[in-house]
Amino acid sequence: MSILPPSTLGILGGGQLGRMFVTAARTMGYEVIVLDPDEHSPAGSLATEHLHASFTDTTALDYLIGNCAVITTEFENIPVEALQYLSRSLPVYPSSDALAIAQNRIREKTFIQSQGLVTSTFITIESEKDLLKVEGMTFPAILKTATLGYDGKGQVVCKTPSDVKKAFADITVPCVLEQKIDLQKEVSVVLSRNQQGEIFFFPVAENEHVHGILDVSFVPANISSALNDKALQAASKIAAGLEYCGVLAVEFFISADGELLVNEIAPRPHNSGHFTLDACYTSQFEQQVRMICGLPSGSCDLHTPVAMLNLLGDVWPESTQPDWNAVLEIDKSCLHLYGKKQPRAGRKMGHINFLADNLESAKNNLESIKKVLTAGS
Numbered sequence: 001m002s003i004l005p006p007s008t009l010g011i012l013g014g015g016q017l018g019r020m021f022v023t024a025a026r027t028m029g030y031e032v033i034v035l036d037p038d039e040h041s042p043a044g045s046l047a048t049e050h051l052h053a054s055f056t057d058t059t060a061l062d063y064l065i066g067n068c069a070v071i072t073t074e075f076e077n078i079p080v081e082a083l084q085y086l087s088r089s090l091p092v093y094p095s096s097d098a099l100a101i102a103q104n105r106i107r108e109k110t111f112i113q114s115q116g117l118v119t120s121t122f123i124t125i126e127s128e129k130d131l132l133k134v135e136g137m138t139f140p141a142i143l144k145t146a147t148l149g150y151d152g153k154g155q156v157v158c159k160t161p162s163d164v165k166k167a168f169a170d171i172t173v174p175c176v177l178e179q180k181i182d183l184q185k186e187v188s189v190v191l192s193r194n195q196q197g198e199i200f201f202f203p204v205a206e207n208e209h210v211h212g213i214l215d216v217s218f219v220p221a222n223i224s225s226a227l228n229d230k231a232l233q234a235a236s237k238i239a240a241g242l243e244y245c246g247v248l249a250v251e252f253f254i255s256a257d258g259e260l261l262v263n264e265i266a267p268r269p270h271n272s273g274h275f276t277l278d279a280c281y282t283s284q285f286e287q288q289v290r291m292i293c294g295l296p297s298g299s300c301d302l303h304t305p306v307a308m309l310n311l312l313g314d315v316w317p318e319s320t321q322p323d324w325n326a327v328l329e330i331d332k333s334c335l336h337l338y339g340k341k342q343p344r345a346g347r348k349m350g351h352i353n354f355l356a357d358n359l360e361s362a363k364n365n366l367e368s369i370k371k372v373l374t375a376g377s
Contacts, residue, residue: 002294002295003069003292003293003294004293005028005029006030006031007030007070007293008031008032008033008048009025009030009032009068009072009292009293010032010033010034010064010068010072011033011071011072011073012035012036012055012071012073012074012078012082012083013034013036013073014035014036014038014043014044014050014074015042015043015074015075016042016350017043017075017268018036018042019042019045019338019339020269020274020277020283021072021074021269021288021289022034022043022046022047023285024283024285024286025289026046026048027286028286028289030289030293031048031049032048033048033051033064033067033068034047034051035051035055035060035064036052037052037053037054037055038052042338042339042340045339051064055078056079056081056082058085061085061086064086070090070091070093070292070293071083071086071087071090071092072094072246072288072292073094073099073267073268074268075268076102076267077147078099080096080099080103083095091292093245093291093292094242094245094248094268095243095244095245097242098242099267101242102265102266102267103147104147105145105146105147105176106146106174106176109176111241112238112262114241115237115238117237117238117262118259118261119261119262119263120178120181120261121138121179122176122178123136123137123176124174125143125174126146126174126175128168131161131164131165131168134177137161137164137177139159139160139161141164141177141178141179142156142157142177142178142180143158143167143168143176143177144178145175146173146174146176147173147174153212155212156171164177181253181255181256181261182256183253183254183255184254184258185206185207185222185223185254186206186207186208186209186251186252186253186254186263187207187223187251187254188205188207188249188250188251188252188272189201189202189231189232189235189249189252190202190247190248190249190270190272190273190276191232191247192246192247192248192284192287192290192300193239193240193244193245193248193291194294194297195245195291195294197240199239199240200300201232201235201236202276202280202300203221203300204219204221204223204228204231205219205221205272205273205275205308206221206222207272213312214272214310215309217271217272217275218307218362219275219302219305219306219307219359220302220305220359223254227254227260231250231252231260234252234260234262235248235250238250238262246292247268247273247287247288248265249265249268249269249270249273250262250264251264251265251272268288269285269288271310271348271351274308274336274351275306275308275353276300277336277353278306278334278353278355279302279304279305279353279355280299280300280301280303281300281301281303282298282299282300286298304332304355304357305355305357305358305359306353306354306355306359306362307353307359307362307363307365307366308351308352308353308354309352309354309366309369310348310351311337311348311350312346312348312349313343313344313345313347314346315373315374316343316349323372327352330354330368330369333353333354333355333365334352334353334354334355335350335352336351336353337349337350352366352369354366
């Protein structure tokens, strides 16, 4: 049965992804309660109600149970026990099982391989005795913490086995050591899956990262139709294997020899899917609302080529704003700011979608604005 407006939706997590979910849901006529411990939560400021409490606060969770028709999550590191508690009384999408896999790299990569898909070569390092396995690795390699690493955090590039031993001694938590591949490009698939198992794909995005943080996305991706289809099939297999409901992103590496490797799963709307806000008929956030509420899918088709630029706190001049006039002077440029109070280096403050008749024009507009913003910082 569909959950229709003006029902109340609950979301755990109140950052920028939650903010854009709240915007989509309220535009569709829903009420939204955000649970997030940050009193300055970007999503909480737009929600019907903001519960300023920890994710495991049972009083807050009971309030959600008493007032919401369905629960979703903003990011993968929500405590699994909170979702298990909620799911005894309410539908929760994505499930606690899906989040448990996605929030641990060891479980995630093991799951991906169990679906018959290829990842980069890796070994798990959970104790000093596991360092004996390092000698069989090809270097360079990247040591990544099994949990809580994102946007390049919790990662160390290692050129020798001794580098791994030193890095692990500093980290002292379970890790994966991944062989670094000869990278041609990175792409991502953002899809949605409903409660009946039907899957709907947004166009594949081509992504570029700087210091482990997404910098730009280009859509449509410049890849062959065969690779495009292979990425969609792999993402579909992952979503089905997780028995997923909601919006899911799957990131891929394409090696120099054209091999497609699954990198990571994100059980939520994704930074590389922000282009959908302006370049698709339905955004990833509206699609998230539709899936968890049992509504028909919107159209995920691309209507305009687009280049998306992340805005990090690095481009904020001290005590002033970036030159938004220069951004908005560009035809078909769409500025999205996240309502965060304090800019700082590496912090995602917003993004710009550059729409154009062709991708080359969108890229040119993006590059010209990058120069303006960098010059002002």
